[in-house]
Amino acid sequence: MPRRVLDPQFVIEHLSILDSDGNLDTALEPDIAPADLKRLYRAMLLGRRLDERMVRLQRQGRIGTFAPIKGQEASQMGSVFTLRPTDWMVPSFRETAAMIYRGWPIEKVLLLFAGSLEGGRPAPDQHDLPITVPVATQLPHAVGLAYAAQYREDNVVVMAYFGDGATSEGDFHEALNFAGVWHVPIVFVCQNNQWAISVPIKKQTHSRTLAQKALAYGFPGIQVDGNDVLAVYAASREAVERARAGEGPTLIECVTYRLGVHTTADDPTKYRSEEEVKAWEQKDPLTRFNAYLQKKNLLEEGLEEQIDAEIAAAVQRFEAMAAADPLTIFDHVYAELPPHLRAQKEELRERLEKDVERRADEELPPPLPMRGQRKTSRWQN
Amino acid sequence: MAVMTYREALNLALREEMHRDPRVFLIGEEIGLYDGAYKVTQGLLKEFGERRVVDTPICESGFTGVAVGAAMLGLRPVVEMMTFNFSILALDQIVNSAAKLYYMSGGQYSVPMVIRGPGGPAHQLAAQHSQSMEVYFYHVPGLKVVRPSTPRDAKGLLKSAIRDDNPVIFIEAETLYGIKGEVPDDPEFTIPLGKAEIRREGTDVTVFAYMGMMYRALEVAEELAKEGISCEVVDPRTLRPMDIETMIGSVRKTHRAVVVEAGAGFAGMGSEIAAFVTENAFDDLDAPVERITGANAPMPYAKNLEQAKTPSKEKIIATIRRVCSA
Ligand SMILES: Cc1ncc(C[n+]2csc(CCOP(=O)(O)OP(=O)(O)O)c2C)c(N)n1
Ligand SMILES: [Mg+2]
Numbered sequence: 233m234p235r236r237v238l239d240p241q242f243v244i245e246h247l248s249i250l251d252s253d254g255n256l257d258t259a260l261e262p263d264i265a266p267a268d269l270k271r272l273y274r275a276m277l278l279g280r281r282l283d284e285r286m287v288r289l290q291r292q293g294r295i296g297t298f299a300p301i302k303g304q305e306a307s308q309m310g311s312v313f314t315l316r317p318t319d320w321m322v323p324s325f326r327e328t329a330a331m332i333y334r335g336w337p338i339e340k341v342l343l344l345f346a347g348s349l350e351g352g353r354p355a356p357d358q359h360d361l362p363i364t365v366p367v368a369t370q371l372p373h374a375v376g377l378a379y380a381a382q383y384r385e386d387n388v389v390v391m392a393y394f395g396d397g398a399t400s401e402g403d404f405h406e407a408l409n410f411a412g413v414w415h416v417p418i419v420f421v422c423q424n425n426q427w428a429i430s431v432p433i434k435k436q437t438h439s440r441t442l443a444q445k446a447l448a449y450g451f452p453g454i455q456v457d458g459n460d461v462l463a464v465y466a467a468s469r470e471a472v473e474r475a476r477a478g479e480g481p482t483l484i485e486c487v488t489y490r491l492g493v494h495t496t497a498d499d500p501t502k503y504r505s506e507e508e509v510k511a512w513e514q515k516d517p518l519t520r521f522n523a524y525l526q527k528k529n530l531l532e533e534g535l536e537e538q539i540d541a542e543i544a545a546a547v548q549r550f551e552a553m554a555a556a557d558p559l560t561i562f563d564h565v566y567a568e569l570p571p572h573l574r575a576q577k578e579e580l581r582e583r584l585e586k587d588v589e590r591r592a593d594e595e596l597p598p599p600l601p602m603r604g605q606r607k608t609s610r611w612q613n
Numbered sequence: 614m615a616v617m618t619y620r621e622a623l624n625l626a627l628r629e630e631m632h633r634d635p636r637v638f639l640i641g642e643e644i645g646l647y648d649g650a651y652k653v654t655q656g657l658l659k660e661f662g663e664r665r666v667v668d669t670p671i672c673e674s675g676f677t678g679v680a681v682g683a684a685m686l687g688l689r690p691v692v693e694m695m696t697f698n699f700s701i702l703a704l705d706q707i708v709n710s711a712a713k714l715y716y717m718s719g720g721q722y723s724v725p726m727v728i729r730g731p732g733g734p735a736h737q738l739a740a741q742h743s744q745s746m747e748v749y750f751y752h753v754p755g756l757k758v759v760r761p762s763t764p765r766d767a768k769g770l771l772k773s774a775i776r777d778d779n780p781v782i783f784i785e786a787e788t789l790y791g792i793k794g795e796v797p798d799d800p801e802f803t804i805p806l807g808k809a810e811i812r813r814e815g816t817d818v819t820v821f822a823y824m825g826m827m828y829r830a831l832e833v834a835e836e837l838a839k840e841g842i843s844c845e846v847v848d849p850r851t852l853r854p855m856d857i858e859t860m861i862g863s864v865r866k867t868h869r870a871v872v873v874e875a876g877a878g879f880a881g882m883g884s885e886i887a888a889f890v891t892e893n894a895f896d897d898l899d900a901p902v903e904r905i906t907g908a909n910a911p912m913p914y915a916k917n918l919e920q921a922k923t924p925s926k927e928k929i930i931a932t933i934r935r936v937c938s939a
Binding site: 351371377381407410413 | 638664669670672674675676677678679680681682683684685686687688705706709710714715716717718719720721722723725754755757777778779807854855857858
């Protein structure tokens with residue numbers, strides 16, 4: 233009884249269709265209608281321009297901390313583009329471009345990052361979950377959506393996003409294990425942007441690829457050039473079709489790079505070299521897609537100006553919005569307002585009303601002396 | 614009215630709610646083929662099939678998270694924790710997801726789910742298996758927390774928990790599964806969450822207690838009655854939101870309060886009750902509120918040590934006597 237190799241043998245493919253030098257594998261080139269190619273490029277460019285604008289807004293203190301997407305436009309758009317509006321999109325915290333494409337108005341995204349819950353609220357007919365901060369925590373939710381969809385016999389696919397760092401979390405493995413056992417209609421999209429804050433992928437895992445982790449759970453994984461929107465699209469479309477046909481989950485590893493900061497609170501020069509960033513800038517997903525469209529004569533004149541104007545108008549609408557009402561802190565804690573929160577809300581309302589009255593007659597009592605400024609008897613001696 | 618065990622009452626509540634609402638499904642370890650580690654889900658796989666009684670791999674965080682996702686899509690999962698001690702593995706999913714997603718989605722997705730299973734001290738289950746886990750949950754805004762002490766409450770409160778649109782932590786007890794009591798047959802019988810129950814009326818001191826300690830308090834009340842001390846035993850039943858009105862009302866009547874809790878004390882239920890009694894009824898009190906809790910140490914395995922760690926009848930009696938002589 234010799235040792236033998238088990239069947240099936242596990243393989244991991246890497247898919248690249250349009251490389252950074254503009255070489256195109258025409259045999260693999262996906263069939264995308266010209267209008268869709270234009271929409272896809274527009275969404276990527278909007279993602280990039282909005283991202284740059286948001287970094288400036290953050291630096292000016294007009295919005296809070298957020299996670300920029302620069303460099304990951306192809307990974308996000310190539311994948312989300314293959315969903316139907318009725319399918320479910322489950323983001324992590326770095327999917328602004330995908331969210332906008334799914335129908336989040338720009339001003340709502342700005343509102344979200346300015347700290348208003350209203351900004352995080354998906355529209356009633358929008359099949360998106362809100363962003364979640366604990367890494368990988370959204371992946372079991374995504375499997376739960378897929379299970380519920382199967383249970384209700386909804387014909388939908390779930391697409392869930394996460395980073396390379398998330399693949400070390402227990403929730404990632406538990407979610408993939410469930411997805412495999414239950415054979416649910418889900419596509420896991422890992423944006424391997426090489427870094428989890430300051431931790432490089434080499435320190436995250438000793439696996440050759442992240443895609444291969446799917447094999448342990450009994451479904452296919454594929455690695456794609458995540459800066460090649462055609463490759464991401466082709467792999468995603470195949471995975472979504474498989475899921476819709478009842479053939480179970482897929483894991484797609486998009487090999488990409490975060491060209492900017494981890495979040496606006498991060499300084500990446502502390503942990504990675506300028507040469508590394510420069511090398512990845514050469515592989516910019518927008519540059520090669522732009523060249524591809526140029527060859528096809530599909531580039532629109534003045535698109536960038538048009539997009540910038542759209543963003544500027546949205547920023548204006550965002551800034552015209554009133555600040556959140558403090559009484560809303562008690563909203564949506566429970567499905568109904570329980571007695572203890574009703575009491576706290578009343579108390580806050582009274583306090584706020586008193587503040588307004590006080591401000592109105594401008595007769596504030598003199599402030600209490602700060603500790604240390606007090607003239608106690610000991611200091612007077 | 615039928616007489617049945619606490620376990621049967623829970624089982625009946627699950628069965629009735631599954632018949633009533635096709636969105637209700639059960640998920641957890643060993644709940645199907647095996648009928649549940651404590652047989653609470655007995656027969657339900659046979660009756661409702663694999664789609665609605667889902668045996669899972671061993672992964673508390675995973676199946677709790679899956680239930681959160683399913684709840685957001687409109688199902689009503691009832692998650693079984695084999696024991697609540699293992700819910701610690703799912704703490705992130707419970708605290709950061711189940712309790713927060715209604716809020717984080719600006720009210721778009723409610724998370725109507727129940728997480729149930731046994732917790733608290735039992736008979737020689739030792740340090741990692743005997744904890745009063747409610748303390749980990751009732752601090753968290755967005756969660757409701759229930760501890761049902763009788764078969765009637767087990768049925769009525771579980772049904773309300775399943776119909777509730779919020780995540781509800783529902784902690785039963787190994788030691789109570791076998792107790793018997795009267796339970797209404799009416800499938801529409803429910804007990805609203807957030808309502809305390811006066812288990813025994815009295816005039817001299819209010820004793821707050823739930824689960825095993827509630828029964829101990831009733832025994833104590835019986836004995837103290839012989840000495841002329843009249844105890845009112847109040848069972849909060851729902852720890853969050855808590856029926857402060859009934860609880861304060863009782864203290865206003867008796868002017869004295871004692872809390873008995875099986876857990877490890879520090880920052881436990883007794884602390885909270887003592888605080889709000891002081892805030893709301895300080896002028897009505899004739900004595901300081903006292904707490905009788907388990908020792909602030911892990912639960913030992915040995916029987917005699919386990920007894921020494923848990924609040925004894927003698928200690929409860931001595932404390933009440935002291936409070937009443939103040
Ligand atoms: C459970 C958890 N641990 C730690 C963090 C802090 N944190 C936020 S983002 C991040 C790195 C995530 O890396 P990756 O999954 O690669 O996603 P990326 O940020 O690169 O998109 C960490 C450690 C967190 N949010 N959640
Ligand atoms: Mg990363």
